[in-house]
Amino acid sequence: MAPKRKPATSSGAPPKKQRSVPTLEEKLDVLDLLKGGMSVASVARKYGRNESSIRAIKIRETEIREAVASSAPRTAKVTNQVRDKALVKTEKALNLWLEDMNRKRVPINGTMLQENALSIYAMFKPPTEEGQPSDKKEFRASQGWLNSFRNRFNLKNVQTTGEVASANEEAAKAYPEQLKEIIQERGYLPEQVFNADETGLFWKKMPTRTYISKSERQAPGFKTAKDCVTVLLCGNAAGHLIKPGLLYRSANPCALKGKNKNLLPVFWQSNKKAWVTAATFLDWFHKCFILEVKQYLEEKGLDFKVLLLVDNAPGHPDALWFVTYTRLTFSRILTAMDADPNVNVMECWKSFNIADCITYIKQAMDAIKPETVNACWRNLWKDCVNDFKGFPAIDKEVECIVQVARQVGGDSFGDILEEEIEELIEGRRETLTNEELEELIKSSTEDEDDDDEQEEPATWTLHKFSEVFQTAKHLNDLISDYDPSME
Incomplete structure (x- = not known):
């Protein structure tokens, strides 16, 4: 019997398997499990991945943790570092601005991202000495950069056109009736x-x-x-x-x-x-x-x-x-x-x-x-x-x-x-201004505290009860001494 052939696509080639790329947050979870003593095989079974993928994450542990420490979003899927330091700061600030816009329900498209990127980059770009040519290629916020930025920060909901507002209005008009049907059907x-x-x-x-x-x-x-x-x-x-x-x-x-x-x-x-x-x-x-x-x-x-x-x-x-x-x-x-x-x-x-x-x-x-x-x-x-x-x-x-x-x-x-x-x-x-974005970028690295230390939940102790009762008695004695009325 002839061997079975894999189903072919319209072009005649077998279909490609979709490659699932773990986010930084998933990679951190994997590293924490390995650090806690779980075997590579057990972690691979838990996440449904090959052992080789888990080992690859383990090998890049330092790079992954540094990417998270540098304020890269945990939903990002890659840890490539841009050599231009001004551009690194620009992308962090741009991501902060984008999240701020999402919180305020302001629709954003690719053109708006590119324009704001140029504005923020001008703030972070180091000044060039007069008469000295710059040895760096000028940042233009091109379509290629935009695609890379969206991929690095895992931005799936950024519109490439300006039609999102009208689409949202149409959906909003239809939603109350749709909600009414769901409520009546389920009896909420x-x-x-x-x-x-x-x-x-x-x-x-x-x-x-x-x-x-x-x-x-x-x-x-x-x-x-x-x-x-x-x-x-x-x-x-x-x-x-x-x-x-x-x-x-x-x-x-x-x-x-x-x-x-x-x-x-x-x-x-x-x-x-x-x-x-x-x-x-x-x-x-x-x-x-x-x-x-x-x-x-x-x-x-x-x-x-x-x-x-x-x-x-x-x-x-x-x-x-x-x-x-x-x-x-x-x-x-x-x-x-x-x-x-x-x-x-x-x-x-x-x-x-x-x-x-x-x-x-x-x-x-x-x-x-x-x-x-x-x-x-x-x-x-x-x-x-x-x-x-x-x-x-x-x-x-x-x-x-x-x-x-x-x-x-x-x-x-x-x-x-x-x-x-x-x-x-x-x-x-x-919305956040460029100056406020710059301030947030600085404060995220300068404002360190003991956040990594886990505090034990506070509880009452006999010593604390004793201290409270002694203070209450002292207060009562003060009132008795100061009050001119014996009653």
Whole structure:
């Protein structure tokens, strides 16, 4: 019997097998498993790859880890290093800018990438001495470079044409009806339909005209007011908000020393850029969302049957939440100054840390009423909205912030205007400038801490209890001594 032939393509040649290239994140996982003592054969079986591929990763361990340490995205598939240092910085900054645009839902195409690459490169390019010819080939952001950049950073969703906006509009118009069909077909209740989306928060930013902001602009090094956290908000169509996720650039900030991160009012995560990635989202989904929603539905006596919408579905009032957060930060300064007249605005602002930020995020979440969250679904799922009477006026919150600021007084707060507060609130939607991208690139390498050290979860001890009770007794004795009334 004649041997069987492999099926041929239209050209007569046998079909080529698709080559699966592991990402840097997968390679890191492989290296960690090998370092932990797992054999090459076991790792190969776990990932469904040849042993030779695993050995090749092991041989390139130093190169792979250096690529990740240099802020290359973990979704990248290659570790080639560009010889032009200015171009290396340009591509890192361009990737930061692209991720920032994705967070703000701004569609990007290849032409926009090329234009911005030239602009950023001009900032990083070293100056050429007058009269001396440059020995380097001029960077032109060509189509070939663009293809290589997309491949290096594994960018699959960058459009090559400018038609993405119109396509998104058409899809958005059709989506509510499609969602309605899914809900009716599966029998979902408003309590079982959730929406999750992230929002950036410059948690120490102040109005640009204040003395604080002026001092920040003049001070060298990393600008604290540009320190950003990403808050992942999630709520259902009935108006219930679950514990928010929070991403920060430091894993173990000093302000949380001695705190058990599992007991924070937020789901704590960290990476160097404080931006949501596929890995951090899945971690939040499995360790926070599922547990929170399961407990919520059990309390409601409902089945654990859930529909989770992500990205563009407008399921939470982030503008109102941010305004409330701003009001709480201004009130904190006023309260601190009332408690100690010797404290000034700058001292209050400097003492404001990431632990305080977490506290005010929680308070701002609690201030949002369920009916407000429910009303946010009016365009997507009108039938689930109960007696929509409009959103609470954000203008009133802005007026309240202005009143608190004027009570603080001094340091440009005494004559602050509503327009400045509105500018501060809208500023969270601004795109990163070239200067801010340069600052982020520098801070990612200069701002090192003990993030690699794993902290033991903090717990109560007999010594801690004893110290608290002794302090409480001392306070009670002081009150008895100072109070003129024996009663």
